[in-house]
Amino acid sequence: MKMPLKSKFAAFTKDTAPKKRQLWGPPNMLVDKLNDSELEQPYSGQSSRPDDHGGFQTDLPDDLLSETQAFPTAASHVNHFTYPSGSKPLPRYTIRRGIGMGGFGEVYFAVSDAGKEVALKRIQRNLDVELRGVSHCLNLKHPNLVSLHDICQTDADGNDIENVVGTSDGASQWWVVMEYIAGPNLREVLDDSPNGLPETEVRRWFSGMAAGIGHLHDAGLVHRDVKPGNVFDDLGIVKVGDYGLSKFISSSHRGGHTESVGTFHYMAPEIGQGQYGREIDIYALGIVLHELLTGRVPFDGESCHEIIVKHLTAVPDLSGVASPYRETIAKCLEKDPQRRFANVGELMRSLNFDPTAETESRAFVAKVSQAGSPAGIPAGIPAGEVPAGEVPAMDHGDSEVLNATLVPENSLNESVAEEPLARAIRNSIGDLGSWWRTLDRSPGLKALLFTAAILILIVNTSWLFPLLTLVGFVYVPYYIVRQMVLHVSQQPSYAQAQRIAGTQTSMQHGAAAQHGFPVQKLNRKQWQHNMRSGLRAKHSVHRLAELNTSWVAATFSVVVLGLIAGVVGLRSGPLDALAIAPYGLVAAMVLFASVSLLGLGKLWEREEGEGLTRRLVLAGVGAGVGAITFAMSDFLMLPLSEGMIRDVDVSTLPQTLYYDSTGAPTVTALMAHFALLFASLRWWKTVDPLRRTRLSLWSVAVAVVAEWAVHQLLPIPQPAGMMIAGGTAIVVQMSALWISPSRTNDIQTSGNPAGEIPAGAIPAGIPVNTSKNPQPMDPQSFQRGAV
Numbered sequence: 001m002k003m004p005l006k007s008k009f010a011a012f013t014k015d016t017a018p019k020k021r022q023l024w025g026p027p028n029m030l031v032d033k034l035n036d037s038e039l040e041q042p043y044s045g046q047s048s049r050p051d052d053h054g055g056f057q058t059d060l061p062d063d064l065l066s067e068t069q070a071f072p073t074a075a076s077h078v079n080h081f082t083y084p085s086g087s088k089p090l091p092r093y094t095i096r097r098g099i100g101m102g103g104f105g106e107v108y109f110a111v112s113d114a115g116k117e118v119a120l121k122r123i124q125r126n127l128d129v130e131l132r133g134v135s136h137c138l139n140l141k142h143p144n145l146v147s148l149h150d151i152c153q154t155d156a157d158g159n160d161i162e163n164v165v166g167t168s169d170g171a172s173q174w175w176v177v178m179e180y181i182a183g184p185n186l187r188e189v190l191d192d193s194p195n196g197l198p199e200t201e202v203r204r205w206f207s208g209m210a211a212g213i214g215h216l217h218d219a220g221l222v223h224r225d226v227k228p229g230n231v232f233d234d235l236g237i238v239k240v241g242d243y244g245l246s247k248f249i250s251s252s253h254r255g256g257h258t259e260s261v262g263t264f265h266y267m268a269p270e271i272g273q274g275q276y277g278r279e280i281d282i283y284a285l286g287i288v289l290h291e292l293l294t295g296r297v298p299f300d301g302e303s304c305h306e307i308i309v310k311h312l313t314a315v316p317d318l319s320g321v322a323s324p325y326r327e328t329i330a331k332c333l334e335k336d337p338q339r340r341f342a343n344v345g346e347l348m349r350s351l352n353f354d355p356t357a358e359t360e361s362r363a364f365v366a367k368v369s370q371a372g373s374p375a376g377i378p379a380g381i382p383a384g385e386v387p388a389g390e391v392p393a394m395d396h397g398d399s400e401v402l403n404a405t406l407v408p409e410n411s412l413n414e415s416v417a418e419e420p421l422a423r424a425i426r427n428s429i430g431d432l433g434s435w436w437r438t439l440d441r442s443p444g445l446k447a448l449l450f451t452a453a454i455l456i457l458i459v460n461t462s463w464l465f466p467l468l469t470l471v472g473f474v475y476v477p478y479y480i481v482r483q484m485v486l487h488v489s490q491q492p493s494y495a496q497a498q499r500i501a502g503t504q505t506s507m508q509h510g511a512a513a514q515h516g517f518p519v520q521k522l523n524r525k526q527w528q529h530n531m532r533s534g535l536r537a538k539h540s541v542h543r544l545a546e547l548n549t550s551w552v553a554a555t556f557s558v559v560v561l562g563l564i565a566g567v568v569g570l571r572s573g574p575l576d577a578l579a580i581a582p583y584g585l586v587a588a589m590v591l592f593a594s595v596s597l598l599g600l601g602k603l604w605e606r607e608e609g610e611g612l613t614r615r616l617v618l619a620g621v622g623a624g625v626g627a628i629t630f631a632m633s634d635f636l637m638l639p640l641s642e643g644m645i646r647d648v649d650v651s652t653l654p655q656t657l658y659y660d661s662t663g664a665p666t667v668t669a670l671m672a673h674f675a676l677l678f679a680s681l682r683w684w685k686t687v688d689p690l691r692r693t694r695l696s697l698w699s700v701a702v703a704v705v706a707e708w709a710v711h712q713l714l715p716i717p718q719p720a721g722m723m724i725a726g727g728t729a730i731v732v733q734m735s736a737l738w739i740s741p742s743r744t745n746d747i748q749t750s751g752n753p754a755g756e757i758p759a760g761a762i763p764a765g766i767p768v769n770t771s772k773n774p775q776p777m778d779p780q781s782f783q784r785g786a787v
């Protein structure tokens, strides 16, 4: 049974977690509640252990627990804060209380020596912090962003470390000093509203989020962790927090970050491919909008794997969402990042947000309604009156430069960037659509305008149609070639990019590794299962480009094999057209068969497939090969009877239907022969990107033996038949896409041919899925066991 999101979070936060709203409120009140005498009790020495529910029990007194417990995510495997109230682990700041714990570490409420209230985030686990570019984040100012004040490093004794650039050693400690937000976060608000929020509230939260995230994008940053838990209500102003951090913490250490199951629900499909463009934020915004409206996320499941697969493959059910939210969410949740909104402004325009109504998202107003004014100037405030320091010192040109420098991991994404003309057309159509929707005219007048526009188009078809056809003739080949070139340039990293569902594995590995457990490898079936999800999610343009690449490779392979066969076969004897022609015929047949099989393989790579249907289709391909063989031999005037039928007495052949009086096969015999040959072999396995090795000589041998067997029933000239069968098996394997299991790292490749996980490789308590039909592991039980 599916667990509602709220319960899922509740399961993680467990019943030990108090309503977090109790923790919020005016800070002074909180400080009062948590008086120092209570808080100064030493935290160390308190034991924690897994309880029956997968949460934790603690020996801390209940009343203290109710105020100070760390709880918010599954990552809360440490259930008490390191620093008690009154301590000064960071010079100039005194900790008042712990607020909560997330994927990166603990968050404290603290007060500076001068009395400024701040939130201190202690980055745990000796993470590498790359400070290059952090200053840019620190200097961002926007009403809808939680301000980052500083990032500091202290040594083991709590002293400032002067030279902060670099990575932390074991003894030093990183701290993020940020604006303290007293209000609730959106996760808590949504947990209290299982059916979603009223529309006005939806608009307030969403426009504030969009404004903050839009500003980040303009500054060349991608948030990467947009989720309700990172959005706060600060006295009516919506603020987005936790930005930038994931960028500056070395990716090799993000295991903890992904431990929170909540994150999976907002994870764009391309993240598994290492793409971190701003489109992932647009995707997450779409998910949050759905949740704001309905109280549910569009993709939920029993396990993180199920959720990821849904992100990759499922079409969201938006039937319960009213227009225009439905269309907007659908576009945000497009699997292909290029089909989503190009930017946050476009997203907001699709919702017809009335800029004047969203007072909380004033910066967004500034951006949308005062296009051209510096981003971040609240609407209604003349630029000249903006307080000093409120205007970010960058323009859009700077943003582009920053994009290039701050989002380097997204090279894959950059290279498949939408074709400029297509983007311009798409944007224009989008703009036209939103203009039409916002056009303040009566329905009658709108209908009249619409009819007039159609009429104008019809009247002008005489020149419009040829013009568009001409443009199409130029543009379509250009588009395909562009995609091919871009795709081919990405081919070397393809196997790596296919680690989509491997994200789950990485997450499990990350969690296991963090707890010091040996990392478990997947068995072959599990690996294939995960990889197949990635293949399924591939965009059809990429599929087409791959197919083109394979076809080109097949042509080269055929030429090379043909030359080799020719050199070997014609090394002695006359070198005339009649001698060369049979090799040409065989090469042409191998090419035709390979091209057809590669095409089918591309169609079938998404599924394990149903054998019988595929064999029937293959029989059709074989019949085609036979027919063309006959036609070509006729055209080249190659006798099919001469010396090539072996082991067969011509008089025994069924002449009326299959063979003529000389024993030469008719077109029917050739068609039947190849139909039988193609249907008898599982060619889809031979061209499967997930096959065991790129070129299996065993498959080639099987094809040749099968040809020999069919030849015993329906003889054809040999060794031409065997050359066609064997040659096809070689060419398709050489040219079909192959994802190397060893390059993807996740599979157990050696020492265990059966692919089973060896007993004892996994510590007790971590569930191991060894079933024949691998089911994804449940992150909750995983973490329960792991901790």
Ligand SMILES: Nc1ncnc2c1ncn2[C@@H]1O[C@H](COP(=O)(O)OP(=O)(O)OP(=O)(O)O)[C@@H](O)[C@H]1O
Pocket: 072, 073, 099, 100, 101, 102, 103, 104, 105, 106, 107, 119, 121, 146, 178, 179, 180, 181, 182, 185, 225, 229, 230, 241, 242, 256, 257, 260
């Ligand atoms: N600036 C802040 N002011 C007040 N509370 C904050 C602030 N930043 C974070 N918190 C709270 O601290 C707790 C931990 O936050 P943190 O961002 O570390 O974790 P998270 O968002 O739950 O997980 P992750 O780090 O994986 O995004 C949460 O309850 C969050 O609401």
